[in-house]
Amino acid sequence: MSEIYVSNTKSKAVFAADGPMPQFILDTPQFKALVVGLEPGQQIPLHPGEAAMYHFLEGEGLMTVGEETFAIQPGATVLVPAGVPRGMNAKTRIIFLGAKGE
Numbered sequence: 001m002s003e004i005y006v007s008n009t010k011s012k013a014v015f016a017a018d019g020p021m022p023q024f025i026l027d028t029p030q031f032k033a034l035v036v037g038l039e040p041g042q043q044i045p046l047h048p049g050e051a052a053m054y055h056f057l058e059g060e061g062l063m064t065v066g067e068e069t070f071a072i073q074p075g076a077t078v079l080v081p082a083g084v085p086r087g088m089n090a091k092t093r094i095i096f097l098g099a100k101g102e
Helices: none
Strands: 023-027 031-038 043-047 052-058 061-065 068-072 077-080 086-090 094-101
Touching (some): 052 086, 061 077
């Protein structure tokens, strides 16, 4: 894999029975890009964090950002400002690409 080109992003997702196992495709102090897989019923609890982008490649579920909840499906993108709590629940198997930076 090159640091500038990933030919099959979805293939980088790892699924585990005990919860998400983010796979970094780029991890620098200034910018992080990762692929995450969730099985049906798994969740990422509400938590604050840096400004982030989530782009959904596969699956359906719900994502909460602050006080709002959004349906997620392939092609959806969610942008979250720094410090705002975010979390998600998978209805089906989900794969998403996440990015965060300074």
